[in-house]
Amino acid sequence: MKGYASLVKPYILWMSLFIVVPMLLIVLYAFTEHGNALMAFRFTLGNFMRFFDPVFIKVLFKSLEVAIITTILCIIIGYPIAYVISNASERAQTLLILLITLPMWINMLVRTYAWISILSDGGILNSIFQFFGLAPIKMMYTDFAVMLGMVYNFLPFMIISIYTVLAKLDRALIHASHDLGANPLQTFLRVVLPLSMPGVISGITLVFLPAVSTFVIPKFLGGGQYMLIGNLIENQFITVGEWNFGSAISLIMAVIIMGSMILTRKIDRDASDTTSVEGGKLW
Amino acid sequence: MRKLIEFQNIVKSFNDSLVLKGINLSIHENEFVTLLGPSGCGKTTLLRILGGFISQNEGHVYFDDIEISNVPPYKREINTVFQRYALFPHMNVFDNVAFGLRIKKQDKTTIEQKVKKMLKLVNLEGYEDRPVTLLSGGQQQRVAIARALVNEPMVLLLDEPLGALDLKLRKEMQIELKKIQQEVGITFIYVTHDQEEALTMSDTIVVMNAGEIQQIGTPTDIYNEPENRFVADFIGESNILEGVMLEDYKVKFDDQVFECIDYGFEDNLEVDIVLRPEDIDIVPIEMGRIKGVIKSSLFKGVHFEVVVETPYREWIIHTTDKVEVDKEVGLHFFPEDIHIMYKMGTY
Numbered sequence: 282m283k284g285y286a287s288l289v290k291p292y293i294l295w296m297s298l299f300i301v302v303p304m305l306l307i308v309l310y311a312f313t314e315h316g317n318a319l320m321a322f323r324f325t326l327g328n329f330m331r332f333f334d335p336v337f338i339k340v341l342f343k344s345l346e347v348a349i350i351t352t353i354l355c356i357i358i359g360y361p362i363a364y365v366i367s368n369a370s371e372r373a374q375t376l377l378i379l380l381i382t383l384p385m386w387i388n389m390l391v392r393t394y395a396w397i398s399i400l401s402d403g404g405i406l407n408s409i410f411q412f413f414g415l416a417p418i419k420m421m422y423t424d425f426a427v428m429l430g431m432v433y434n435f436l437p438f439m440i441i442s443i444y445t446v447l448a449k450l451d452r453a454l455i456h457a458s459h460d461l462g463a464n465p466l467q468t469f470l471r472v473v474l475p476l477s478m479p480g481v482i483s484g485i486t487l488v489f490l491p492a493v494s495t496f497v498i499p500k501f502l503g504g505g506q507y508m509l510i511g512n513l514i515e516n517q518f519i520t521v522g523e524w525n526f527g528s529a530i531s532l533i534m535a536v537i538i539m540g541s542m543i544l545t546r547k548i549d550r551d552a553s554d555t556t557s558v559e560g561g562k563l564w
Numbered sequence: 565m566r567k568l569i570e571f572q573n574i575v576k577s578f579n580d581s582l583v584l585k586g587i588n589l590s591i592h593e594n595e596f597v598t599l600l601g602p603s604g605c606g607k608t609t610l611l612r613i614l615g616g617f618i619s620q621n622e623g624h625v626y627f628d629d630i631e632i633s634n635v636p637p638y639k640r641e642i643n644t645v646f647q648r649y650a651l652f653p654h655m656n657v658f659d660n661v662a663f664g665l666r667i668k669k670q671d672k673t674t675i676e677q678k679v680k681k682m683l684k685l686v687n688l689e690g691y692e693d694r695p696v697t698l699l700s701g702g703q704q705q706r707v708a709i710a711r712a713l714v715n716e717p718m719v720l721l722l723d724e725p726l727g728a729l730d731l732k733l734r735k736e737m738q739i740e741l742k743k744i745q746q747e748v749g750i751t752f753i754y755v756t757h758d759q760e761e762a763l764t765m766s767d768t769i770v771v772m773n774a775g776e777i778q779q780i781g782t783p784t785d786i787y788n789e790p791e792n793r794f795v796a797d798f799i800g801e802s803n804i805l806e807g808v809m810l811e812d813y814k815v816k817f818d819d820q821v822f823e824c825i826d827y828g829f830e831d832n833l834e835v836d837i838v839l840r841p842e843d844i845d846i847v848p849i850e851m852g853r854i855k856g857v858i859k860s861s862l863f864k865g866v867h868f869e870v871v872v873e874t875p876y877r878e879w880i881i882h883t884t885d886k887v888e889v890d891k892e893v894g895l896h897f898f899p900e901d902i903h904i905m906y907k908m909g910t911y
Contacts, residue, residue, distance in 0.1 A: 453650035456617050459637040460644045461664035461715065468638075471663075475654050 310528035328529035337513065337530075344510040345537075348493035351431040352439075355488045356481060358432065359439035363480075364473075366440070367447035378444065381437050393430055393501045400426050400502070422504035430498040438487035446480030447473070482549045486542060494534060510534055565592035568628060568718065568751055569614065575622035576609055583609050585775040586623070591719075591753060591768075596745050598754045598762040601772035602798070607755045608647075610772075611721050614753070615644050628718075643712035644721040648728065649704045651696040657683070657707055658692040664715040682714040685744060702733045709744065719751045726761065738764050759799045763787065771795050792908045796838040803839040803879055807904075808832055815904060818854065818876040826904040836905045841882040843901035846870065852894015854879075861887050 311329070313322040332338075366377045384392060399405045400420040407417040420426050450473065458468040496511030503509075510530065517527030569591040576584040584606045591597050599607035612618045614625060616637030625633050632640060643664070651660050658679055665675045683689055686706035691699070696707055705725060712720055722741075726734045742765045745752045756762055762769050763783040771778040771786060771794075779791040790796035793804055807817030812827035817837055829835065849855055856874035867882045872895060879895060887893070 451650065453646050453648060454652060456615075456637070457644070457646055457650040457652070458663070459617075460615060460642075460646075461711065462638050462667045463663075464636075464638050467667055472652060476652075 307528045307531055310525050311532045314525055328525050329533070331526060332530060332533060340508050340513050341510055341533075341537075343508070344493055347427065347431065347499075347509060348489050350428065351435060351492045352485055352489045354428070354432045355436050355439040356484065359436055359484065360443055360481070363440045363443035363447055366444050367450070374448070378441070381440050385437055389434060390497060392434070393498055396426070396430055396433070396502060397421065400429075421502065422507065424503075426502040427499050427507060430502040431492055431495070434495075434498060435488040435492055439484040442484040442487055443477060443480040446477045450476055478549060482545055485545055489541065490538060493538065565594060567591075568593050568595075569753075570626040571610070571614075571623065572626070573623040574610065574613060574620045574625070576606070576613065576618070576620045583775050584613075584620070587775075587777060589770060589777065589780070591751060593718075593751060594749055596742070596752045596754065596765055596767045598756060598766040598769045599772060600756060600759060600762040600769050600798075601778075603757055604774075605772040606775040607757075607772050608723055611644075611723055611753065611755050614719075615642060615721055616640050641717055642719045642721060643715050643717040644723065645705075645708045645712050645725045647723045647725070649708040649725075651704055651707055651711070653697050655696065656692065657688065657694050657696055657699070660696055660707055661711045661714050663711060668715075678714055679710075682710040685713070685747070686710045687740075701729050702737065705729065705737060709741075713744070713748060717750065719753060720745075722752060722754045724756055725754075726756075726758075734761070741765060763799070771798065773798070789903065790838060790905060792905050793836045794908060796836070796903075796905065801841050801880055801882075803841065803844070803877075805837045805839070805877065807835055807837045809835050809904060813899075815902060818874065820854070822853070822902060823899045824902040824904060825900050826902070829904065829906075834907060836907055838903040838905060839879075839897060839901060840903075841869070841880045842867075843897055844879065844881045845896045846872070846881060846883055846885070846887055847894045847896045849892050849894045852896055854895040856893060856895060858887055858889050858891050858893055861889055 309322070312324055312326070314325045314327060315322075362381075366374055366381075369377060397404070401407070402417060402419065402421065404421075406420065410417055454472055454476070455468055458472045459465075463471060494511045494514075496509065496515045499507045499509045499512055500515075514527050514530050514534070517523045517530065521527075567590050569589075571587050571589040574584050574587040575582070587606075587610060589610075599610060601607050609618065613620050616632070616635065619633065624631055627640070627642075652663065655663070661679045661682060662675050665678060670678075679692070680689075683691065686709055688703065688706050688710065691703070691707075696704060699707065705728075708725070725741075726737050729737060738761055741752075741754075745765075754762075754765065763786075766783055768780065769783055769786045770780050773794050779786060779795045781789070786795060786799055790799060790802075796802045796804055805817050807815050809815050809826075809829040809832070810821065811831050812829070813824055815822050815824050815826070815835070815837065846858075854874055856872040856879065859871045859873045859878065861871075862869040864882075867884050868886065870881045870883055870887055872879045872881060872893065874895075881895070
């Protein structure tokens with residue numbers, strides 16, 4: 282066994298070259314600015330100060346808002362789906378999970394383009410509306426389109442992570458709850474839901490993280506004017522060429538994401554503590 | 565005693581395999597009934613039908629003379645101690661036990677009193693705030709019993725509740741369970757494949773095999789008067805032989821005629837005969853009714869398990885005396901030690 286351990290070495294080298302070094306470069310860029318010819322870099326906090334402009338702060342809050350709403354929608358839509366799948370027969374479960382994950386086999390960019398042809402003014406949906414004599418509705422480049430794209434893209438992560446926990450749930454616990462007089466709703470609220478919270482928490486992580494920093498979906502479905510933090514960073518690197526400022530925003534985002542993860546975990550832990558001490562009062 | 569539960573012709577099959585082949589059984593108030601049989605005999609299935617977790621294909625279940633086949637489990641006045649306890653892992657001991665009372669919306673002080681009292685009964689005072697995941701197997705077992713009993717059910721179902729415990733703990737819990745049952749005075753229906761457990765605790769044992777009831781009786785009945793070869797073989801060790809019932813009080817086996825106390829069989833009927841190992845004595849060769857050679861002697865703690873070989877068979881004998889291997893000896897038993905049974909399928 283020990284011989285195999287050395288097999289990990291090239292991977293560590295790869296990781297440090299292409300993950301750790303770039304990250305360090307981002308930190309370096311974030312804290313510096315282009316100086317004169319003699320000193321290539323000069324230390325500064327200016328990049329961070331620049332971010333505290335009402336325009337950028339507004340973008341930040343818009344991003345958080347979109348990500349939070351996306352996450353909540355994914356829980357509301359994803360939980361019942363995961364619940365139904367976990368209660369289906371074993372064969373149906375395999376099939377349904379396959380169907381849920383199937384879209385993920387196709388590139389996200391392609392899928393987002395597909396939504397454009399569905400939602401655009403002369404698109405599939407509006408053609409159907411017209412066929413029934415309804416007035417066309419403007420859907421592209423609205424909050425609705427962005428939210429739809431977000432939920433569509435990230436929902437599978439929520440479903441899968443909740444499903445994984447629900448599928449492992451011991452059926453005997455549900456029987457025990459019925460046995461003790463709890464009807465199906467009470468059983469769900471007092472046993473199934475609290476025990477599936479770890480799945481919801483990891484689902485939140487899996488949805489919120491990419492949702493808060495995505496730039497593809499707002500770019501294509503929200504249009505050029507739809508500015509989220511991901512687009513802002515992309516612009517700084519690709520269009521404006523302000524690598525220092527772009528790096529600073531990336532770092533700020535990293536800190537916010539880390540903070541929200543710590544908060545989520547803390548809430549999760551507190552919740553399970555409360556249930557064990559206070560006796561299911563939380564639910 | 566009043567009849568509390570009645571199974572009428574219960575048939576159940578899973579994917580074309582027949583698990584219960586028409587079970588008829590009555591269970592009374594305050595009775596400790598054990599469903600005993602090898603795994604796959606249908607005993608747990610019968611218990612689950614009573615708990616309401618699965619439904620039968622045919623037949624009726626009556627509880628207090630009311631058909632309950634269509635009553636969901638949460639409306640039945642029955643509580644269950646599950647095979648692997650099924651305690652709620654996100655709750656502590658108190659909350660697990662209080663679960664049923666909270667569902668019934670009893671007030672806080674009543675719940676507290678009842679839970680405390682129940683934890684005292686199962687010897688878990690002071691464990692209220694412990695997370696159940698940190699308890700030992702035996703303690704979890706007690707929580708499971710308390711959680712079920714606190715609801716004051718009319719019937720408690722126990723599905724091999726001691727299966728996961730070690731031998732010593734199992735014996736302790738057997739005694740404790742019997743004590744608890746006598747204290748709370750309700751019907752216990754206990755499922756096990758352990759014949760010793762069944763003999764120790766039960767008022768009535770229901771021996772099952774392959775989806776059918778083989779015999780219903782008190783532990784002494786089942787042990788001393790097994791109705792057929794299966795029961796005799798399953799309950800304790802026995803010498804089971806084939807013979808012919810020549811006439812009342814006369815049975816022939818191993819080419820010898822023996823006096824016995826059984827009667828009422830057809831003359832010259834082929835029968836199965838049971839001789840319990842502890843009922844046979846090893847005596848000097850001239851005093852024996854059967855002669856043989858001691859083949860082996862195994863020390864088993866309280867007794868020796870001796871194998872004696874005769875031209876016809878090997879006999880298993882339990883004796884507290886030490887015997888010499890290879891010695892020729894006689895075997896002696898009394899007419900009342902011979903137990904005659906109908907061959908399976910002929911009665």
